[in-house]
Amino acid sequence: MTYKDNLPEISIIVPLYNEVENVPILHQKISGTMKILNRTYEVVYINDGSSDGTLDALMSLPNEEKNILILNLKGNNGQTAALAAGFDYARGNIIVSLDGDLQHDPSEIPNFIKEIDAGYDIVSGWREHRVDPYFSRKLPSRVANWIMAKWSGVPLHDFGTTFKAYRSEVIKSVSLYGEFHRFIPVLVEGMKINIK
Ligand code: UDP
Ligand code: MG
DSSP: OOGGGGOOSEEEEEEESSOTTHHHHHHHHHHHHHHHHTOOEEEEEEEOSOSSSHHHHHHTSOOTTOOEEEEEOSSOOOHHHHHHHHHHHOOSSEEEEOOSSSOSOGGGHHHHHHHHHTTOSEEEOOOTTOOSOIIIIIHHHHHHHHHHHHHHOOOOSOSSOOOEEEEHHHHHTSOOOTTGGGGHHHHHHTTOOOBO
C-alpha cells in the first residue's frame, strides 16, 4: 500500500478564529455525519492565530482514524487566507468548506456530496434563514448577490457563504486574494464548468 492509496475521497476544511467552545461540538457533528456517509475523509482545521484555547481544543480531539489535520497559521490572517491554506493542504477529490462557529450544519454535507457525485463542480449553500441584522448585513448582501449574479451570469443566490463543496481540481486552479473567496464561482464559470 502506498501513501497515495491512503488519500481520502473527501476533505472538510474549517477556518477557526477563537472558536474554542465550538471545536468539540463541531467535530462531533462532522464525524457523526461522515460516519454515516461511509466515504473516506479527512478534516483540515485551520487555526487562524486564535488567542483563546482553539489550538489546544483541536489537539485534544480524538484522532484514532488519523484523519484530522491541524494547520496552525502564524498570527491572524483572516478567513480568506485561512481558507486558502486549507484548500492548499486538502487532499480529497471533493473539498467541502464550512465555518467553525456552528452557523453551518455539518449534517447538510451529504446533500452537497450528492450533487458533486451527480456531476456538478461547485455546490453552494444558501443562507435562506440568515441570522444577521437586516440593514447592516442582509440588505447589502442581497444587493451584492443580485449584482454579482447579473454581472457574471452565474445564477447563484448566495455568493458570500463559505458553505460550499468543490471538485478539487476546480478550486485548486483558482488563486485566492483578499475577499476573493466570494468570487470563486464567477472565476471558475469562465472555465465552463457546471454550477448548481
Ligand atoms: N475566521 C477566521 N479568521 C478570521 C475571522 C474568522 O478563520 O480572522 C473564521 C471563523 O472562526 C469562522 C469563519 O471564519 O469559522 C467565519 O467567520 P465569521 O463567523 O466571523 O464570519 P461570518 O459568519 O460573519 O461570515
Ligand atoms: Mg459566522
